[in-house]
Amino acid sequence: MTTPTGPSPAPTRVLVLNSGSSSVKYQLIDMADRARLAAGLAERIGEETSAVSHQPLSTGGEKREWQGELADHDAALAAIAQELAADGLGLDSPELAAIGHRVVHGGLKLTEPTVIDDAVLAEIERLVPVAPLHNPANVTGIRTAQRLRPDLPQVAVFDTAFHSSMPEHAARYAIDVETADAHRVRRYGFHGTSHAYVSRKAAELLGRDGKDAADINLIVLHLGNGASASAVRAGRCEDTSMGLTPLEGLVMGTRSGDIDPAVVFHLGRVAGMSADEVDDLLNKRSGLLGLCGANDMREIRRRMDAGDAAARLAFDIYIHRLRKYIGAYYAVLGRVDAVVFTAGVGENAAPVREAAVAGLEELGLAVDGDLNAAGGKEARLISPASARVKVAVVPTDEELEIAEQSYALVTASPGPGPEGGAG
Numbered sequence: 001m002t003t004p005t006g007p008s009p010a011p012t013r014v015l016v017l018n019s020g021s022s023s024v025k026y027q028l029i030d031m032a033d034r035a036r037l038a039a040g041l042a043e044r045i046g047e048e049t050s051a052v053s054h055q056p057l058s059t060g061g062e063k064r065e066w067q068g069e070l071a072d073h074d075a076a077l078a079a080i081a082q083e084l085a086a087d088g089l090g091l092d093s094p095e096l097a098a099i100g101h102r103v104v105h106g107g108l109k110l111t112e113p114t115v116i117d118d119a120v121l122a123e124i125e126r127l128v129p130v131a132p133l134h135n136p137a138n139v140t141g142i143r144t145a146q147r148l149r150p151d152l153p154q155v156a157v158f159d160t161a162f163h164s165s166m167p168e169h170a171a172r173y174a175i176d177v178e179t180a181d182a183h184r185v186r187r188y189g190f191h192g193t194s195h196a197y198v199s200r201k202a203a204e205l206l207g208r209d210g211k212d213a214a215d216i217n218l219i220v221l222h223l224g225n226g227a228s229a230s231a232v233r234a235g236r237c238e239d240t241s242m243g244l245t246p247l248e249g250l251v252m253g254t255r256s257g258d259i260d261p262a263v264v265f266h267l268g269r270v271a272g273m274s275a276d277e278v279d280d281l282l283n284k285r286s287g288l289l290g291l292c293g294a295n296d297m298r299e300i301r302r303r304m305d306a307g308d309a310a311a312r313l314a315f316d317i318y319i320h321r322l323r324k325y326i327g328a329y330y331a332v333l334g335r336v337d338a339v340v341f342t343a344g345v346g347e348n349a350a351p352v353r354e355a356a357v358a359g360l361e362e363l364g365l366a367v368d369g370d371l372n373a374a375g376g377k378e379a380r381l382i383s384p385a386s387a388r389v390k391v392a393v394v395p396t397d398e399e400l401e402i403a404e405q406s407y408a409l410v411t412a413s414p415g416p417g418p419e420g421g422a423g
């Protein structure tokens with residue numbers, strides 16, 4: 001007897017890897033129905049107290065936690081692969097269509113989702129100096145994934161891509177043009193995958209109120225560990241708060257955001273600090289952490305409630321900067337339909353949202369106390385019904401967006417694989 005063997009169905013699953021300096025977030029998504037099959041996080045990579053938490057979503061099983069030592073990203077990906085395999089979703093699965101990687105800096109050349117070949121990987125590595133906290137981890141994640149599945153297309157989706165539409169007057173620093181061009185010193189912007197996804201979801205939300213998506217102006221506030229604001233007109237970025245690197249702009253968990261560049265020379269001349277030491281200070285020992293010793297907004301709120309003056313001041317500085325950007329982008333856009341909060345702090349911290357727009361009724365901005373306090377996982381409005389400018393909370397989903405873009409690319413290519421892709 002012979003068993004009928006039809007052509008095997010085309011693979012539809014995408015594994016998304018978001019590799020950070022000491023963590024890897026991952027999701028396995030089936031693009032046939034956008035079902036999330038598994039999600040998890042490997043953290044504290046390189047320490048003795050590494051941990052993996054894995055959510056087996058396809059089986060509805062219990063979250064699994066593992067603790068031990070993950071020496072490096074290779075070890076972390078091996079642990080992730082093992083967790084997936086335990087659910088029958090191993091990396092050797094023929095149902096995998098692609099592995100999608102979040103890559104933070106794509107520079108001037110890489111502005112579209114791209115199948116990764118040697119030249120693309122070399123370009124991502126070349127950009128390490130302008131994304132020192134992120135691109136090295138992205139490169140490691142890609143190399144490890146390539147080793148595990150050399151046959152699969154590996155797709156890079158860039159944080160900088162969405163902002164490549166910024167007009168020249170927003171993207172250029174006011175410094176000597178020849179020097180800037182010789183070294184590609186300009187504003188690139190980051191968190192673009194999130195800003196793009198959230199802008200689209202916010203337009204859908206406002207569209208239910210009868211707004212025309214092609215005429216919606218938004219101020220999007222992505223407030224996570226890293227934080228950035230963007231001014232979006234009809235789905236295109238007009239300005240964003242991060243610049244050459246993800247250090248410019250808002251006050252962040254451990255990054256200073258905007259600072260007089262002369263602070264750098266001053267610390268060099270007066271404190272004898274090297275460029276690398278100042279880099280480390282501004283990226284890793286500043287922001288909320290530098291101001292009050294904590295970078296988690298939950299911890300800062302707890303300390304404020306207990307009367308901690310340093311936590312109060314850190315919060316006030318964070319909010320002051322945020323309000324300056326709301327004002328600036330209001331002026332950039334001229335007319336604003338909504339201010340949109342997203343990411344860990346933006347989605348969860350009602351006091352941050354309230355303080356960010358407090359007293360701005362003259363600009364048409366206000367939040368409703370009850371709506372703001374009510375939690376929820378759905379995109380929602382938190383402004384009073386009468387508000388001229390809406391305030392919204394829109395959960396971001398960088399992983400789904402990366403999966404969408406990766407899958408679209410590999411299914412559009414003539415023959416999926418590095419030869420068939422864009423580049």
Ligand SMILES: Nc1ncnc2c1ncn2[C@@H]1O[C@H](COP(=O)(O)OP(=O)(O)O)[C@@H](O)[C@H]1O
Pocket residue numbers: 223224225226253295296297298343344345348349
């Ligand atoms: N319930 C909450 N209240 C206040 N802040 C929160 C809450 N939940 C998460 N956060 C904040 O979100 C931050 C992480 O945001 P996230 O978007 O996950 O960041 P990243 O992707 O950069 O790691 C944490 O540092 C924490 O301050």
Ligand SMILES: CC(=O)OP(=O)(O)O
Pocket residue numbers: 104134159190191224225226227246
């Ligand atoms: C670009 C950036 O700041 O990313 P993250 O918020 O993940 O650190």
Ligand SMILES: [Mg+2]
Pocket residue numbers: 224225343
């Ligand atoms: Mg994030």
